[in-house]
Amino acid sequence: MAKKILSIIESAYRATLEEQDDTVIWLMHAMRGAGADLTVVLRGNAVNYVTRGQDASGLAFGGRRQTNPPRIDDDVAKLAVKGVDVFVVEDDLAERGIEPSDVIEGVKLLPRSGIAQLFGSSDQVFHW
Amino acid sequence: MAEKKTLTFALMDAPYENARTTTALRLIDAALRRGFNVNVFAYEGAIGIPSAKQAPHPNAVHGRDVIQEDHPNPKEWVAALIKEAEKLGGKLDWVQCGLCVDERGIGEWITGPRRGSPADFVKFIEDSDNTLVIPTK
Amino acid sequence: MAKYLLIESRDPFEVNDVRYYYDLAAALAKEGDVTLFLVQNGVLPARRCEPSRHLTVLAAAGVRVLADEFSLRERGIAAGRLAEGVAAAGLDVVIDQLAEGRKALWH
Numbered sequence: 001m002a003k004k005i006l007s008i009i010e011s012a013y014r015a016t017l018e019e020q021d022d023t024v025i026w027l028m029h030a031m032r033g034a035g036a037d038l039t040v041v042l043r044g045n046a047v048n049y050v051t052r053g054q055d056a057s058g059l060a061f062g063g064r065r066q067t068n069p070p071r072i073d074d075d076v077a078k079l080a081v082k083g084v085d086v087f088v089v090e091d092d093l094a095e096r097g098i099e100p101s102d103v104i105e106g107v108k109l110l111p112r113s114g115i116a117q118l119f120g121s122s123d124q125v126f127h128w
Numbered sequence: 129m130a131e132k133k134t135l136t137f138a139l140m141d142a143p144y145e146n147a148r149t150t151t152a153l154r155l156i157d158a159a160l161r162r163g164f165n166v167n168v169f170a171y172e173g174a175i176g177i178p179s180a181k182q183a184p185h186p187n188a189v190h191g192r193d194v195i196q197e198d199h200p201n202p203k204e205w206v207a208a209l210i211k212e213a214e215k216l217g218g219k220l221d222w223v224q225c226g227l228c229v230d231e232r233g234i235g236e237w238i239t240g241p242r243r244g245s246p247a248d249f250v251k252f253i254e255d256s257d258n259t260l261v262i263p264t265k
Numbered sequence: 266m267a268k269y270l271l272i273e274s275r276d277p278f279e280v281n282d283v284r285y286y287y288d289l290a291a292a293l294a295k296e297g298d299v300t301l302f303l304v305q306n307g308v309l310p311a312r313r314c315e316p317s318r319h320l321t322v323l324a325a326a327g328v329r330v331l332a333d334e335f336s337l338r339e340r341g342i343a344a345g346r347l348a349e350g351v352a353a354a355g356l357d358v359v360i361d362q363l364a365e366g367r368k369a370l371w372h
Contacts, residue, residue, distance in 0.1 A: 024263075261371060
């Protein structure tokens with residue numbers, strides 16, 4: 001049976017325009033595709049990834065336009081559709097003025113105190 | 129004889145940008161000296177660590193020429209660790225994330241590391257005794 | 266008892282988020298065996314100063330607080346200046362604890 005992996009993601013909007021992805025969310029998709037048993041927690045600034053209305057379109061330098069801007073909220077939602085439990089730390093949402101109605105479907109709210117409780121059921125815990 | 133342990137490290141940082149690269153190499157070194165096998169999944173900028181085109185330079189601020197500066201590039205450290213692993217009867221299996229290599233145009237590296245993908249990272253996790261991710265910031 | 270290795274590479278002078286990590290160590294220590302290993306700038310609060318008290322409190326709560334000897338020396342932090350509850354240690358401790366199978370994460 002595959003090891004249970006808990007990935008705690010806090011880094012946000014780091015080179016996401018250059019990469020056209022959040023590279024850690026992307027890696028979670030790739031790992032899931034390779035058979036990994038994943039749970040994801042978004043904390044810190046990464047909680048902003050679950051907010052509706054993110055729009056990174058329109059980047060252009062001279063005549064070279066970006067046609068596939070990152071759509072990180074979609075990518076997070078799709079992780080959940082693939083069977084990955086995606087938690088978002090509700091204290092961190094509140095600190096950032098993010099209301100429940102701002103949050104996309106498919107993610108589960110987790111109190112900050114709940115992060116430690118997820119460790120017990122995981123074989124590996126990665127911090128990103 | 130006890131079975132040899134295997135540890136996996138996932139690295140993300142390009143060389144020369146912060147302290148994590150050196151600490152990662154120190155950890156790999158410590159593990160190899162313990163006689164362990166070590167896997168490295170180099171993701172994002174970390175694929176630059178064993179880049180073949182790194183070159184030493186003089187240091188005019190300190191008045192040192194190239195020889196005097198004696199500045200090991202990270203690729204030399206990686207090469208030394210690969211050699212150390214062989215000497216100690218272990219293995220350092222260094223995988224470069226292929227897409228990260230392509231988008232950075234850093235496709236030439238020293239002998240030893242190999243091109244791979246996240247599937248290799250998943251296999252490393254499954255086959256190792258433990259895995260440490262050293263994330264970038 | 267569950268065992269954990271939390272590696273902290275950042276310092277509270279520059280990064281507010283370090284407090285989250287110290288709090289995580291404390292929370293895990295309620296039911297588990299926790300080592301907090303400070304490395305790189307993470308050792309800066311190991312020199313007795315105002316924020317060191319968070320490390321002293323962690324040690325009192327049962328967290329083994331260690332600071333990388335090399336990082337301490339690199340920053341000129343002598344043994345006699347370490348905050349109460351913090352001990353210097355070699356990086357080999359990280360390898361030993363990884364080999365032991367501790368759940369290990371890096372901040």
